[in-house]
Every structure is written in C-alpha cells, then in structure tokens.
Amino acid sequence: MGIQADVIVIGGGSTGTGVARDLALRGLKPLLLEKGDFANGATGACQGLLHSGCRYVVSDPQSAWECYSENRILRRIASSCVEETEGLFVSLGEDGLAYQEEFVARCNTIGIPVEVLSPESTLALEPALSHEVISAVRVPDASINPFTLAVENANSAETRGGKRMTHCRITGFIVEAGRVKGVQAVNVRTGEPFEACAEFVVNATGAWAGQMVGLVGLSIPMVYSKGSILVTSRRVTEMVVNRCRRPSDGDIVVPHETTGLIGTTSVQVADPEGLTVEPQEIRLLVTETAKMVPSVASARLIRAFAGVRPLFGEAGTDNDREISRGFLVIDHEEGDGIGGLVSVVGGKLATYRLMAEKTVDVVCKRLGWSATCTTHLEPLTGPQRRGFVSLADRLAKTAPERRRDGQDGTIVCECELVTQREIEEVASAEDAPDLDSIRIRTRMGTGPCQGAFCAYRALGILERRGKVDDDPCPNVMLKMFLEHRWQGIRPILEGDQLREEELVHAIYGGIFNLHKSGERLKGAP
Numbered sequence: 410m411g412i413q414a415d416v417i418v419i420g421g422g423s424t425g426t427g428v429a430r431d432l433a434l435r436g437l438k439p440l441l442l443e444k445g446d447f448a449n450g451a452t453g454a455c456q457g458l459l460h461s462g463c464r465y466v467v468s469d470p471q472s473a474w475e476c477y478s479e480n481r482i483l484r485r486i487a488s489s490c491v492e493e494t495e496g497l498f499v500s501l502g503e504d505g506l507a508y509q510e511e512f513v514a515r516c517n518t519i520g521i522p523v524e525v526l527s528p529e530s531t532l533a534l535e536p537a538l539s540h541e542v543i544s545a546v547r548v549p550d551a552s553i554n555p556f557t558l559a560v561e562n563a564n565s566a567e568t569r570g571g572k573r574m575t576h577c578r579i580t581g582f583i584v585e586a587g588r589v590k591g592v593q594a595v596n597v598r599t600g601e602p603f604e605a606c607a608e609f610v611v612n613a614t615g616a617w618a619g620q621m622v623g624l625v626g627l628s629i630p631m632v633y634s635k636g637s638i639l640v641t642s643r644r645v646t647e648m649v650v651n652r653c654r655r656p657s658d659g660d661i662v663v664p665h666e667t668t669g670l671i672g673t674t675s676v677q678v679a680d681p682e683g684l685t686v687e688p689q690e691i692r693l694l695v696t697e698t699a700k701m702v703p704s705v706a707s708a709r710l711i712r713a714f715a716g717v718r719p720l721f722g723e724a725g726t727d728n729d730r731e732i733s734r735g736f737l738v739i740d741h742e743e744g745d746g747i748g749g750l751v752s753v754v755g756g757k758l759a760t761y762r763l764m765a766e767k768t769v770d771v772v773c774k775r776l777g778w779s780a781t782c783t784t785h786l787e788p789l790t791g792p793q794r795r796g797f798v799s800l801a802d803r804l805a806k807t808a809p810e811r812r813r814d815g816q817d818g819t820i821v822c823e824c825e826l827v828t829q830r831e832i833e834e835v836a837s838a839e840d841a842p843d844l845d846s847i848r849i850r851t852r853m854g855t856g857p858c859q860g861a862f863c864a865y866r867a868l869g870i871l872e873r874r875g876k877v878d879d880d881p882c883p884n885v886m887l888k889m890f891l892e893h894r895w896q897g898i899r900p901i902l903e904g905d906q907l908r909e910e911e912l913v914h915a916i917y918g919g920i921f922n923l924h925k926s927g928e929r930l931k932g933a934p
C-alpha cells in the first residue's frame with residue numbers, strides 16, 4: 410500500500426514548504442515531496458532580498474503592496490532568517506531625479522514609509538556607494554536567507570504532524586473519475602518507484618508547474634525568465650542597494666550573510682533546467698552594479714549561479730520585467746474539470762507566505778475544513794542555534810571561545826565558521842544527509858574556498874555516524890558535492906579564485922585521487 414496523507418504538496422521551495430506549514434498549522438497532515446533537497450529551484454537561486462515592495466511601486470502596485478505587507482510579517486515571524494539591513498534606492502547623475510519623484514509619490518500612495526536623502530546623508534549611511542550619487546531613498550528592504558526559510562518551514566510542518574520526503578520526483582498523477590487521488594513518484598537516489606494517496610494535491614513546483622499539470626493533460630502558460638547572480642567573497646555593502654530606475658539588469662546589491670549578491674539579469678529560456686551563466690551576463694552585472702558600488706569592479710567573485718523566475722504569462726512577451734510578480738492560485742476543478750488539484754504560480758519569495766495562505770484557503774474550502782490561517786501570527790521556530798557561530802562573529806571571523814570548546818565546538822568550515830556540532834545536528838536530524846544537505850542547512854562550503862577544506866572533514870563526520878553508504882563508496886558523495894561547487898565556480902574562474910581552485914584540484918585530485926574514483930556518479934543530477 411502507498412503512503413497516505415491528507416494533502417500532498419509537490420515542490421520544496423519557499424511556496425511548497427510554506428503551504429505544508431500552513432496545512433499543518435490548520436490541523437491537516439501534509440506530505441511534502443521534493444525531487445532534490447529543499448530550495449532546489451528558484452528559492453535557492455534567488456537574490457535573498459526581502460522586498461519592501463518599492464521595486465514594483467511604479468510598474469506593479471498590487472505586487473508592491475503584497476511585498477510590503479509580507480515584509481512586515483516575515484520580519485516578525487521569520488526573524489531567524491531575516492537580517493534587518495534596510496535598503497536604498499540610489500540615483501546617479503546619469504539617472505536624473507524624474508523617476509525618483511514618481512517613485513516616492515507611489516510609495517506614499519501605497520503607504521510604504523520612505524525617506525529622501527541628500528548625497529551626504531546617503532554616503533554616511535552606506536560609505537561603499539559611489540560619489541556620483543545625487544540622491545537616495547531609504548526603504549524598508551531587508552536580507553533573507555532562502556535556504557533557512559525553506560528548511561524551517563518544512564521542519565515546522567513536520568513538527569505539527571506533516572511528513573517530508575526529499576529526493577523524490579513526481580512522475581505521474583493517480584486520477585479516478587476526473588479527480589486526482591494521489592501521485593506516482595520515484596526515489597531519485599534508490600530508483601525505487603512508489604505511490605502516495607491524499608484527498609488533495611497542491612502543485613507548488615514553481616517554474617515546473619506547467620510541466621507538472623501536463624502529466625494530467627492540462628497546461629499553464631509560463632514564461633521562463635532566467636536570472637543570473639554573482640557572489641562576492643565578502644559583503645560589498647551593509648545595506649541593500651537598488652538603482653532608482655525602472656527595474657533593469659544589474660541594479661541590485663544585497664548583503665547576504667558573509668557575502669554580497671550582485672544581480673540580476675533577465676533572459677527568456679526554453680526550459681527551467683540546464684541553466685548557465687554567460688560571460689556577457691557577468692560583465693554586465695559587474696559593470697552596472699559598479700556604477701553604484703565601485704568596489705564591485707575589483708571584488709573577488711567566488712561563484713555565479715542562475716535560476717528561473719516562475720512567471721505566469723504567455724511566452725513571447727518582449728520584456729520579462731513587465732510581467733506581473735503577482736501570483737495566481739488555480740483550482741483545476743473550476744476551469745479544467747479535474748478535481749483534487751490546485752496549482753500556485755508566479756509570485757516572489759517575499760510573498761511565499763501569502764501565496765501559501767491563499768492556496769490552503771482553496772484546499773480547505775474544497776475539503777470542507779474550517780480552520781483558518783495562523784502563519785502570520787505563529788513564529789517559525791528556528792533550529793537549535795546553541796553552539797552556532799553568530800553572523801557578527803562570522804563577519805569578524807572570530808570564534809575563539811568555540812575553538813577551545815572541545816570536540817563538538819571545533820570549527821569544520823573555516824570560511825563560514827561552521828562547527829562540528831552543527832554538522833552533527835544535521836546528520837542526526839536528516840534520514841540520508843549528504844554534503845549538500847549540510848551546506849544548505851549550515852552554509853558549510855559556501856565561502857571563498859568553496860569546500861576545499863571542510864568537505865572531507867564533514868564527510869568524515871558523516872562516515873563516523875554511519876551516514877555514508879559503502880556502495881558505491883564515500884568518495885562518490887564527495888565528488889558530487891565538489892562537482893556542484895564547480896558548476897558555480899567555473900563561470901567566474903580567474904585571479905584568486907583560479908588559484909584557490911588549483912589548490913582544490915591538488916587536494917582532491919592529488920591526495921584523494923578523486924578524478925579516478927568512478928565515472929558517472931550514481932544519483933548524480
């Protein structure tokens with residue numbers, strides 16, 4: 410017999426994990442299924458900006474309002490994922506002030522609190538900015554960690570009786586008499602197929618939502634808008650910095666944990682898989698953002714990555730940035746005549762909670778379940794932070810008391826000051842942890858060395874806890890992790906990062922003889 414749940418949620422991004430949490434808080438038992446690990450799609454590839462809504466005030470006031478009201482809620486309920494950086498919309502000489510005037514007027518109409526600053530006050534707040542700044546608007550932007558957000562939502566759902574299964578890909582739907590009764594899936598790691606049944610299925614697969622409903626012969630018009638982002642080895646600003654103009658390429662810099670995220674581009678692609686960051690995108694991002702923050706031009710890039718915005722609309726639209734960042738909940742019983750299935754598409758990470766609320770409202774109505782949403786009130790309880798090194802310590806690279814703290818306080822990842830205790834906690838909390846699941850839960854391997862020294866140490870910890878299969882062999886897990894790191898390093902390989910990569914090659918190719926240990930890896934994506 411297959412697995413049973415009240416509601417199956419497909420997709421472990423911010424939306425799917427948010428839906429699972431909302432269902433669980435309303436007393437339903439969700440089963441969350443994700444083909445990779447949490448934040449495997451756009452969620453893990455986003456710029457981590459908790460929008461104040463200001464970016465959309467001129468082009469999309471409805472989305473602007475949604476972002477602003479959710480921004481206020483998330484600061485309250487998801488404080489362990491949010492850093493209160495504030496933000497600036499800066500105008501350079503070449504921009505003039507016409508857009509700023511309209512921008513401020515719209516913010517006032519919507520009710521987003523903003524303050525216009527002189528160049529002097531702007532530079533006093535954010536000294537990394539160019540002296541070409543002629544004015545700036547201070548806004549309630551913030552920085553948010555999308556990995557922690559998704560993991561905490563999933564954990565919260567599980568604490569309330571939900572189940573989650575990562576590395577399980579949905580391959581089909583079970584349909585009886587015009588109603589979806591469950592899903593067919595395969596465990597990606599073992600190749601084992603299985604079925605799961607439920608009263609209702611939620612399709613929260615972001616850019617894959619159209620492909621997903623294609624499995625029951627339906628379609629959803631989607632535009633795949635690829636965006637690329639560069640990661641700097643340190644923060645280049647302490648505040649979120651936006652260019653005060655209509656949304657365009659290379660106009661946002663976000664301080665993200667110990668790094669800076671430089672973004673983004675917008676290029677329509679035919680498929681949400683197999684994304685690459687092109688050299689011209691890297692040049693464009695550096696050139697444009699360096700106009701606002703000159704140190705970007707000489708900053709050390711440690712990584713580049715791309716994701717696809719799950720936009721609802723018809724392909725062929727010339728400018729993806731004109732497509733609304735609003736979201737849509739589609740009850741497939743209404744227009745398509747297929748019961749028991751709802752899709753949620755579009756939106757932003759910043760509005761994931763509202764998207765989840767509206768989706769679960771539809772599910773509850775269909776199921777005749779009267780509980781109301783409480784996710785705007787109940788804080789997400791963070792992971793046990795005891796023993797974790799704070800962001801302030803990581804920025805200052807100081808954790809001396811923890812270095813002396815005996816065995817489990819030992820630092821395993823020196824770039825991000827991840828302790829052995831953190832890795833032990835992930836290893837015991839997850840059924841089948843690998844090095845990437847440790848990375849997304851702790852930031853191990855995300856600093857300048859990109860895993861050169863911590864990957865084999867963490868593998869040793871997993872091995873000692875019996876979490877590594879002997880077949881094919883522990884080195885396969887190591888190689889998969891390093892290959893994933895390599896995909897993001899390759900586009901930006903020059904200067905110090907090239908030297909760093911030579912060292913990685915010497916360690917893993919030379920000492921571990923890794924390039925000889927197996928051809929195509931079992932379970933590799």
Ligand SMILES: Cc1cc2nc3c(=O)[nH]c(=O)nc-3n(C[C@H](O)[C@H](O)[C@H](O)COP(=O)(O)OP(=O)(O)OC[C@H]3O[C@@H](n4cnc5c(N)ncnc54)[C@H](O)[C@@H]3O)c2cc1C
Pocket residue numbers: 419420421422423424425442443444445446447448449450451452453454455456457458459460577578579580613614615616617634635636637638672673715716717718719755756757758759760
């Ligand atoms: C470059 C870029 C920058 C962005 N920056 C920001 C930002 O700063 N702030 C902001 O608010 N928003 C930002 N966004 C938008 C935001 O990232 C997305 O709107 C949001 O993360 C979408 O979340 P989601 O859960 O709906 O989709 P996703 O995160 O894509 O999740 C969908 C999940 O479904 C899974 N899945 C797909 N098919 C299957 C299957 N067959 N079986 C099982 N699972 C499956 C995928 O693996 C994936 O994990 C950005 C987007 C991009 C691309």
